[in-house]
Amino acid sequence: MADARPPALVELRGIVKVFPGALANAGIDLAIYPGEVLALLGENGAGKTTLMNILSGLYRPDEGEIRVVGERVVLRSPRDAIERGIGMVHQHFRLVERFTVAENVLLGSHTPRFRLSPGQVLEHVRALGARHEIALDPRAYVGDLSVGERQRVEILKVLYRGSRVLIFDEPTAVLAPPEVDSLFAGIRRIVGEGRAVVFISHKLDEVLRIATRIVVLRHGRVAGAMPRAEATPGKLATLMVGREIPSRPRVAAARGSLRLRVEDVAARGERGYLAVDGASLTVHSGEIVGVAGVAGNGQAELAETIAGIRAPLRGRVWLDEHDVTTRPAREIRERGLAFIPEDRHRQGLVPAFNVVENAILTCYARAPISRGGLLRRRPARTHARRLVEAFQIQASLETPVRALSGGNQQRLLVAREAAQEPKVLVALHPTAGLDVASTEAVHRILLELRARGVAVLLVSEHLDEVLALSDRVLVMYRGRIVHERPASHADVDEIGLYMTGVGEPP
Amino acid sequence: MTRQGIRGFVLIALLAAMLVPGDTLAQAKPKVAFVYTGPIGDAGWTFQHDIARRHLEQALGAETTYIESMPETADAVRVMEQLIQKGYKILFMTSFGYQKLSLEVAKKHPDVFIVGTGPGIGLAPNVKTMYGRIWEPRYLTGLIAGKMTKSNTVGFVAAHPTPGVLPGINAFALGVWAANPQAKVKVVWTRTWYDPPKEKAAAKALIDAGADVIAQHQDSPAPVQAAAEAGKYAIGNNSNMAPFGPKAFLTGPVYDWRPLDEANVKAILAGQFKSEDYYGGLSDGLLSLAPLHEAIPDSVKKMVEQARQDIISGKLQVFKGPIKDQEGTLRVPAGEVMSLKDITSTRWLVHGIDGPSPTAQ
């Protein structure tokens, strides 16, 4: 069987890539063969995008090698990769709206050694489109095209440069269903010519439709690989989210009174789309409610709406019987809500500030730190020192937070929020990108808060984490809570299906 | 010079500048400093002053220096003080705006002589001002423009509506009409002294409006260049601007500060400095016309020469009533002649000039 295979177009061997605070790729082997649609499946942060950025020349691996048709190569830039026949169709298009299709296709490519006349360019691009059955008017301005058509321009661009391996980074994220169909038809034609397509996605159903082979990444490693024929949704979901559920001594939930109630909330995301679309949930004192789901399904927007940072379009949020919908964030905090945001670099912490200044970010306005119109140094330092000691944060008080490791940064953030003596804690991906020890530390803090009667809403894309910590498990998909189970009755396969949209009732 | 030598020299220079008071320096070689509002450039107001500065070096063996582009603000006081510290006891301040600042400095340094630019707004024993009756040559250029226009439209690119500019425009218009009663005089304000692109654009606008002779009160030759490019005639300002458009340049008023500056320095050295507001013009050679374009007919040349002599002799008065302003108010009654003081504080344009009035600015 293996002998019958044609030689690989591209081989990645032992790829390692380290980012400050995170090990993105921990030794990945991957081969790409002509004529296949290789789906790269995994949660956000599993290392897919990093791996593909290495393959397309954007990053250089810290270890490992890349072979193109057997020859070892060093890809210093995207241009290098393009010259080796590797092209990326980016998720966010890199097109010039004021240029025509033909101009965009030619942009940045230096294949025509001689100057092409405008007529020749048009003919070139028209012929290329015809050959690949990509319907596009080369004279049309990109600014006038639909999203699906723009994607076709990106594909033409890559084809024009003679790529033999085309990488599609979440190509369906921006498309409407009929456009997805035509994209898939296009992909099939492309691989029919002996090229290979790498299809990056976390949508199980799409992967099952288009892929001929599936590789699942998890925590920067290959968690499993199989031909399409052997794949089932359950198998893939398990590989993606992991099966091993860490056991912990479960104290029976001392579930108390209702602390947080969210009813039919809708909110827009950063780019104006409807990110949260009618989400409802409750959290009681002394319980951890886990929200599982693939990142980008409205979890962050929901959490921010609860915290008063994002204005809801509709719906209500109650905190301890108080309607706090559209109240200012500070008032919601004063009423006992603590919030661990998703992005510690841009929201939760101020990287340029030192540990003391970060320790007071959410309590600077209160006594004893602010008194008599002054910000008092000594109580601030005392507060910071208490956090550092109680939560074993490895840092001196004067260190700028940007110089701390990711783990210590997150410990500081979580410690600060935990120290607010909150009634409700909303924790958004609190362990994303952390090493094992820091993850454990954050988990301990969450469980301690639960034991003290805090109502914890834990949003995480790591299903194992959600299952390990939560008393109840919710699944969020496309802005809604689509599934709810007590943790004791949770079924990994079932939740995995809901997370990837397969389990959604029609 | 060896390295050590240089080091020693610098040290000595530093010490000297700090310790040695300026007035111990020898008086044998007069040290004269000029302060300019703009860059020297290739033509214009400052350029003419710099010619006089170089003349002082040659004629009197003076040691001179100059400061370019000096704003008429407190920074000018600083520079004057620095110059005085360096032993420059004669300062030529070549713009009106320095006057009040000069008075402050003069009060502090009675041993320093300052020759400022009029019209004078105050004197001190060691301060005098000089000013040119620019309206005299402007009248003559008006005569030429009136004769040379074929479209019967003459344009004037004007800087700011100040009394330094307004009498000149008025005299120019009166000259035009003396030569050609049918001609129209159009004025455009640039509100800049030196901004070549803007001044060029203003000249082009006048040409588009039908003007075929472009006069100017600007410090840049841009209007001359604009006229040359359009194949029209131009009248320059301050210096001989013929090089910027030899075919277009009819003539223009030219300042020659050399005799006056030389006389001033000599008087100071001789202890005969005279504190006064001095007005020069055609009579003393401070102002004259640049060489006339060869296309100007002899009859016109003769007429201009006659007018020049009549102005010098006093037979011809440029501002002789009746003169009405743009609104029709009688400014100079029939038979009367404007006084110097009235001329230098003019805030109106003569009736018939086509352009925004200065008070509408």
Place this chain on the structure above:
Amino acid sequence: MADATLAIERPAPRPRIPEWVEAILVRLAGIVAALLVCAVLLLLQGYHPLLAYADMAVGAFGSRFAIEQTLLKAIPLMLTTLGVTLTFTAGLWNIGAEGQLTIGALAAAWLALNHPSLPALVLLPGMVLLGLLGGALWALVPAVPRAYVGMNEVISTLLLNYVALLVVDYLVFGSWADPTAFNFPYSPAFSDTARLPMLFGDVHLGLVFALAATVVVAAALGHTPWGYEIRTSGASPGAARYAGMPVTRNILVAMAASGALSGLAGMAEVSGMIFRVQQGLSPGYGYSAIIIAWLAKLNPWAAVPVAILFAGLLNGGFALQTSKVPAAITYMIQAAILFLVVAGESLLARVRRARAAAAQKAALGGAR
């Protein structure tokens, strides 16, 4: 596992020399580099570079007069620098200090010109108040659309500078023109009661304003909750929003305070030195302030010495011209010094970033 964890937590190795020493050294290196570059330029033009530099130094600090003049020039520089420091710290790119200075000067001058006979004890505080108010209001014009609809303040503040200059033109050519100045663009001179008292020599009370403002701004930024909010907004707008800080209100307050400081600079200029309104009230102090604020790393205390050195650089440039070095070359030297100091600054930032990344990578690499 435990060992690996420890390796990750090991803090980055400390640089051998303290950061602030490094910062000063880099700036000095920038100045030295600029002087070397310009020395070549001067030699090519036939000037003796060392003599020229000696001239500059003497002109800036070489005599009592020079020191007084440099301090005098530092007053508006300090005040406008404090102003832009406030907004830059808040992440607001207020390029409008020049215009705010101008309007502050006009507001103060309005009182001086219309009520010249008031006693100094009434007139001067009134002028201070109007200067502060004028600058603050002028800064609020771009601040309001910035705060409520997110209009880009870089462009709006910059454009308002030109508007302010036109307001001066309008007044000095029009209703404020001095009838005795032949319609030259001047207002009449202020009465004696509208002039700030001198501290020593030519240095007026404005120096006290500037130093007091330094203390106030430093205290406000460093020791009040408001200052903490301002610093947070600048360092991380997301964090400010997350922490529930009143972002909109802070934009308005920071801009108004910044404008008020520049307005005070304008008041001090007209009341302490110019004594009238005229064109060219400020030879670009509001723009120099931006450079000074950066060189001082937005530290109000550092702004004082940097503003004085900068004033010395400007005055030294005039001194250089008195040695017949053309103005253009003087400006080139000044620009080269600033350019290379700023370049050194960026270089240092890059080196530090790279150093931090390397340290972190080393720590992680050890963990693997």
